[in-house]
Amino acid sequence: MTAVLNRSSSKRERILEVAEEAVLAKGFAATSIEEIITAVGITKSGFFYHFPDKSDLAKALLQRYIDHEETLLGDLFQRADELHEDPLHGFLVGLKMLAEVMSDLPKAHPGCIIASVCYQEQLFNRDVVELNASALLAWRKRFRERFELIAKRYPPKIPVDFDALADMMSGLVDGGIILSRVLKDKDLLPRQVMLYRDFVRAVFLGTGEDRA
Amino acid sequence: MTAVLNRSSSKRERILEVAEEAVLAKGFAATSIEEIITAVGITKSGFFYHFPDKSDLAKALLQRYIDHEETLLGDLFQRADELHEDPLHGFLVGLKMLAEVMSDLPKAHPGCIIASVCYQEQLFNRDVVELNASALLAWRKRFRERFELIAKRYPPKIPVDFDALADMMSGLVDGGIILSRVLKDKDLLPRQVMLYRDFVRAVFLGTGEDRA
DNA sequence: CCTTAACTGCACTTATGGTACAGTGATGAC
């Protein structure tokens, strides 16, 4: 129609936006391609031009979410570290900021995408599970390295495996998303993050010492 | 055919068994009714005689799982309490036993059912979410009461909200199931339970005292 | 001018969930 600037695959982006909203609202299986294309104003052929099949849409959605989370959390902990030179207190501040971010999110936490996509048929799991796994392993590594750094200054008062402690964060968030959805309690997730923070503090500072 | 004893809805049970296995292996959406009925040796009409629609199957699956978990965990913590008169140590023993149960489970933990069913379309969520919510609230209540009992003898060294600490258990398990699935690491879940145990111990015993 | 990316349009196939409804064999109540 009108010569709208055709900036690189604007429709593809629109599809992802519309799809993400619908998936968060209703789940992946309940979101039909038909519905997406009418919302975007595109034809079925147009959809299948961008995505070979629906699984591919799921993959793209997941990738999009992982990238977004990556930058969000990366920035957050970096900002936290700029406030504190100490690795432990920087981390604790980061966790507090994370809890705030979690409670600020208007609707459901986008993290739903992970579980939503991941728990839908495993038909397309080869790719999707690997995507998920590499993202999780990246966070495990990041957190473990941080814990090792902290441990140099604060010898652990509770002997814990740092990989497990790192995984606990991911697990708690994923599980917390489910709980907050089911119980319709949006404060549950930030509260869990703060509990995790309490645990981390106990691990490195113990329970007798001063608390910030 | 042969006059097989028609004990109350034996086919219904078979459907649930077959469906559970398939759902755990492939997810709910990827499990077709056709596939279930051929495995059970029943007709489509037979299926829809028992379940008005597929959502009803999901509901029944979830109810079945919740009941099973209820008795399993109920028995477990009762046995643990019989070994220790002390409420804290009985609970800690229960958590250790729980971790063992989690690692013993051959394939994926059945808890997948919850998330699997819960994250599929929310079309049927009125019922399913409420079922889930009431089960979660029951566990919250149970754990909170236990923590209050423990707190009488062991004043908390870390001030935590007992509801949140109770929810942490549920969240950690649900999240741990996702992680262990994605990372294909069946030891991850029991390790998370043991970490939770460390936290509970730190809350009530602190980090300086003797550890069992 | 020609190619390519990003689509449209249309026709068609398959899978799956779901409906409708008549019939049947065994069991238990009366």
Place this chain on the structure above:
DNA sequence: GTCATCACTGTACCATAAGTGCAGTTAAGG
């Protein structure tokens, strides 16, 4: 003994949604 009811079978049919195939179109850029 018969009658109703439960737990199904059998057949036929409908709607939706995913996915295929392919020819045609439009705009941007070299």
